[in-house]
Amino acid sequence: MIPELGHFALILALLVAIVQGALPLAGAAYGEPRLMALSKPAARAQFLLVVTAFACLAASFVANDFSVQNVATNSNSELPLHYRLAATWGSHEGSLLLWTLMLAGWTFAVTLFSRNLPSVLLARVIAVMGWVSVGFLLFLLFTSNPFDRLLPPAPEGRDLNPLLQDPGMVIHPPMLYMGYVGFSVAFAFAIAALLGGRLDATWARWSRPWTTVAWAFLTIGIALGSGWAYYTLGWGGWWFWDPVENASFMPWLTGTALIHSLAVTEKRGAFKSWTVLLAILAFSLSLLGTFLVRSGVLTSVHAFATDPARGVFILVFLVLVVGGSLLLFAWRAGKVGLGGIFGVVSRESTLLANNILLIVAMASVLLGTLYPLFLDALNLGKISVGPPYFDAVFYPLLAPAAFLMGIGPMARWRNASLPDLWTRLKWALGIAVAAAVILPFILGRWSPLIAAGLFLALWIVVSSVVNLRARLAASHRLGLVAKLGANSASYYGMLLAHLGVAVFIVGVTLVKGYESEQDVPLDVGQTTEVGGYAFKFLGVVPGRGPNYRALTGTVEVRKDGRLLETLTPEKRIYNASGQTMTIAAIDIGLLGDRYVSLGEPLVADAINGAWGVRIYLKPFIDWIWMGAFLMALGGFIAVCDRRYRLAIRRRTAPSAAAGAGASAD
Amino acid sequence: MSKEQALKSFRWSLPLAIFVILVAFLWVGLSRDPREVPSPLIGKPAPAFQLAKLHAPKETLATADLKGTVWLLNVWASWCVSCRVEHPLLVELAKANIVPVYGLDYKDNPDDGRAWLAQHGDPYTASIVDRDGRVGIDYGVYGVPETFLIDKAGIVRYKQIGPLTPEALKQKILPMVRELQK
Numbered sequence: 036m037i038p039e040l041g042h043f044a045l046i047l048a049l050l051v052a053i054v055q056g057a058l059p060l061a062g063a064a065y066g067e068p069r070l071m072a073l074s075k076p077a078a079r080a081q082f083l084l085v086v087t088a089f090a091c092l093a094a095s096f097v098a099n100d101f102s103v104q105n106v107a108t109n110s111n112s113e114l115p116l117h118y119r120l121a122a123t124w125g126s127h128e129g130s131l132l133l134w135t136l137m138l139a140g141w142t143f144a145v146t147l148f149s150r151n152l153p154s155v156l157l158a159r160v161i162a163v164m165g166w167v168s169v170g171f172l173l174f175l176l177f178t179s180n181p182f183d184r185l186l187p188p189a190p191e192g193r194d195l196n197p198l199l200q201d202p203g204m205v206i207h208p209p210m211l212y213m214g215y216v217g218f219s220v221a222f223a224f225a226i227a228a229l230l231g232g233r234l235d236a237t238w239a240r241w242s243r244p245w246t247t248v249a250w251a252f253l254t255i256g257i258a259l260g261s262g263w264a265y266y267t268l269g270w271g272g273w274w275f276w277d278p279v280e281n282a283s284f285m286p287w288l289t290g291t292a293l294i295h296s297l298a299v300t301e302k303r304g305a306f307k308s309w310t311v312l313l314a315i316l317a318f319s320l321s322l323l324g325t326f327l328v329r330s331g332v333l334t335s336v337h338a339f340a341t342d343p344a345r346g347v348f349i350l351v352f353l354v355l356v357v358g359g360s361l362l363l364f365a366w367r368a369g370k371v372g373l374g375g376i377f378g379v380v381s382r383e384s385t386l387l388a389n390n391i392l393l394i395v396a397m398a399s400v401l402l403g404t405l406y407p408l409f410l411d412a413l414n415l416g417k418i419s420v421g422p423p424y425f426d427a428v429f430y431p432l433l434a435p436a437a438f439l440m441g442i443g444p445m446a447r448w449r450n451a452s453l454p455d456l457w458t459r460l461k462w463a464l465g466i467a468v469a470a471a472v473i474l475p476f477i478l479g480r481w482s483p484l485i486a487a488g489l490f491l492a493l494w495i496v497v498s499s500v501v502n503l504r505a506r507l508a509a510s511h512r513l514g515l516v517a518k519l520g521a522n523s524a525s526y527y528g529m530l531l532a533h534l535g536v537a538v539f540i541v542g543v544t545l546v547k548g549y550e551s552e553q554d555v556p557l558d559v560g561q562t563t564e565v566g567g568y569a570f571k572f573l574g575v576v577p578g579r580g581p582n583y584r585a586l587t588g589t590v591e592v593r594k595d596g597r598l599l600e601t602l603t604p605e606k607r608i609y610n611a612s613g614q615t616m617t618i619a620a621i622d623i624g625l626l627g628d629r630y631v632s633l634g635e636p637l638v639a640d641a642i643n644g645a646w647g648v649r650i651y652l653k654p655f656i657d658w659i660w661m662g663a664f665l666m667a668l669g670g671f672i673a674v675c676d677r678r679y680r681l682a683i684r685r686r687t688a689p690s691a692a693a694g695a696g697a698s699a700d
Numbered sequence: 701m702s703k704e705q706a707l708k709s710f711r712w713s714l715p716l717a718i719f720v721i722l723v724a725f726l727w728v729g730l731s732r733d734p735r736e737v738p739s740p741l742i743g744k745p746a747p748a749f750q751l752a753k754l755h756a757p758k759e760t761l762a763t764a765d766l767k768g769t770v771w772l773l774n775v776w777a778s779w780c781v782s783c784r785v786e787h788p789l790l791v792e793l794a795k796a797n798i799v800p801v802y803g804l805d806y807k808d809n810p811d812d813g814r815a816w817l818a819q820h821g822d823p824y825t826a827s828i829v830d831r832d833g834r835v836g837i838d839y840g841v842y843g844v845p846e847t848f849l850i851d852k853a854g855i856v857r858y859k860q861i862g863p864l865t866p867e868a869l870k871q872k873i874l875p876m877v878r879e880l881q882k
Binding site for chain 2: 268275277308312315316319326346347350353354357358361362364365366368369405408409411412421422423552554556614615632634635647649
């Protein structure tokens with residue numbers, strides 16, 4: 036009964052989404068306010084229906100209803116409750132339902148925070164999101180129904196993939212999807228602007244907070260995924276350039292370019308058509324990611340549910356959404372104008388350069404991901420693209436982008452002078468260079484790459500401090516607190532996010548430069564030394580989890596004879612699937628992790644015999660994720676800016692006159 | 701339309717044009733399964749090689765040494781994430797002692813390769829190092845992992861692209877192995 040209710044709710048949601056897509060759009064075209072007014076209630080009704088469907092599926096998982104195919108394939112009665120809930124989005128069907136839920140949720144949010152939007156724009160934005168939702172609901176209902184029954188019911192479920200039975204995996208997909216789907220708002224704003232022919236600073240101000248929030252969620256989602264790979268794959272890596280990782284990274288790079296380009300469009304009215312293109316691209320890449328993951332055109336460990344019929348559907352959908360919007364772009368972008376003029380040295384030009392670097396980086400990731408596919412399609416041969424390609428292409432592109440982060444915020448809008456920038460930044464440059472040259476000696480080993488990485492991080496930090504000081508000095512208020520309060524939240528958000536990039540660079544540089552590892556056979560009671568730490572292996576004991584059997588090893592970590600930590604890495608065998616999992620044990624520290632994972636038993640007697648034990652020292656690795664969270668936090672702080680909450684009066688923004696077209700607000 | 705106008709409208713259409721090309725490739729890609737590209741090698745002699753062993757760099761292994769046995773060549777690398785998916789299956793296969801599996805450590809740093817095997821178990825009768833990927837090219841290695849079945853006369857009989865699955869092993873490879881070993 037409950038699965039049927041869910042199925043029925045999905046069908047109703049589809050019908051409502053069609054109304055939400057069609058009528059407000061017609062209303063906006065013919066200037067019919069009653070049709071436009073339908074957009075809000077339709078979007079809210081759709082949200083309610085999708086929530087109902089999602090709750091029904093979750094209820095089936097919680098109740099172990101193995102007569103539902105999806106539950107029987109992805110759950111098990113031994114699976115703990117929180118993983119049964121997470122299993123709701125652990126399968127292909129469930130994750131698509133989660134996607135649809137997020138989309139409906141974002142649309143619902145737009146209906147809540149849109150009091151200041153002109154009704155024509157709002158109607159168009161919600162309608163565009165409605166059409167996207169129609170696509171996903173059709174996809175769910177016709178190719179991937181999560182409520183399909185299984186007759187006769189299975190006596191027991193096949194269990195959730197053990198790789199997904201992990202706290203990180205419980206929240207990673209929702210965060211990632213919040214980001215992916217969040218770009219649909221920016222996308223809908225862009226399409227609405229192209230339809231209305233109105234694209235100005237106010238438009239940018241409306242779409243900016245949505246984009247920033249989506250970007251922040253995507254940042255967290257990617258960071259969680261990378262952290263999960265670090266501690267569950269058991270070999271201490273944090274990024275593998277796997278097609279699925281790339282699929283989430285491409286929208287992130289484009290989204291990063293978009294939030295910067297939106298800033299220019301808001302402040303200076305420039306980059307208009309470029310901003311619109313980026314908004315279309317960011318969401319298109321989210322859809323492309325879905326296509327790549329779900330269609331099986333590329334081999335990847337993540338692509339566990341693939342089916343060519345689904346691939347055809349998503350490709351057609353992709354053609355309609357992306358092709359349609361790019362066609363609209365080709366037709367209308369010329370009419371929205373280019374906006375403000377700026378000099379060769381100006382904040383605009385640094386942001387433009389940063390945008391180009393980010394997009395070229397995105398294109399190189401795209402090329403690397405699809406290259407095997409291209410060559411195969413052209414019958415040109417067989418090739419695999421591995422991390423060496425990405426490393427070679429990526430660092431040279433992102434290093435100048437990081438360098439520009441120091442200059443951009445200091446440069447004046449419109450026209451900056453190089454001598455002036457030099458005067459203001461020469462000390463920052465000097466300090467960063469000096470510290471970057473000296474620090475590696477203190478840390479242990481000097482290499483040009485370590486010095487270069489540290490330089491970029493220090494440069495970002497020191498130039499941000501210089502920037503903040505200049506801002507505070509320029510304020511006429513008295514007292515530090517008042518001076519600090521004179522700057523906007525979005526300014527502090529920007530500083531924090533940039534600081535996050537610096538922290539991230541420190542993590543990547545130092546872990547690459549100074550990590551050490553040892554792979555040793557250890558008898559019970561034997562000790563090995565890695566990088567000044569003594570690791571003593573005390574043997575393994577068999578144990579039992581709710582749905583697995585485990586062998587748990589004990590390793591004592593000592594430094595100078597003092598016991599620091601007792602680590603317990605595990606090998607698990609899951610009952611239902613028979614799959615094994617390696618659970619690493621990590622002693623986390625601000626200055627570095629000590630990471631131990633079990634290899635294989637070296638003798639037949641696994642309990643009393645020697646084991647292959649893998650030990651890593653990962654200096655500063657947690658800075659990678661700390662940096663990502665700081666970036667996201669910066670994003671969240673930036674959207675708290677007062678100006679987004681103030682009733683938006685018509686101001687004489689730099690380009691309001693240029694773009695004001697047919698729309699009436 | 702003036703030349704300048706034409707140039708402008710071309711500029712706005714450029715993203716669309718790129719997208720159309722991309723879609724064409726994705727469309728072709730859909731009709732192909734990356735795991736089941738027929739190999740032109742099947743039915744032909746396995747390309748000869750003589751490479752250093754991973755665990756004994758001074759010794760080499762050559763295809764000629766394996767004449768008269770049925771063997772599997774598994775292409776793997778420590779950087780290959782999908783290899784970890786099939787690895788437990790290979791370990792199991794090695795325990796069953798049905799057919800010798802030789803590993804080709806493809807475009808890999810030998811230290812990383814050895815560490816990876818110590819971590820995940822070594823199912824290989826021997827692994828050989830194909831550091832620059834030359835032998836991989838001869839074998840048309842398309843995506844790692846790949847597995848080749850080679851008969852007593854040195855002829856390639858089967859090729860699996862992507863991770864080995866229990867089904868492929870039980871239904872295709874092992875029956876062929878038994879047939880060829882007769």
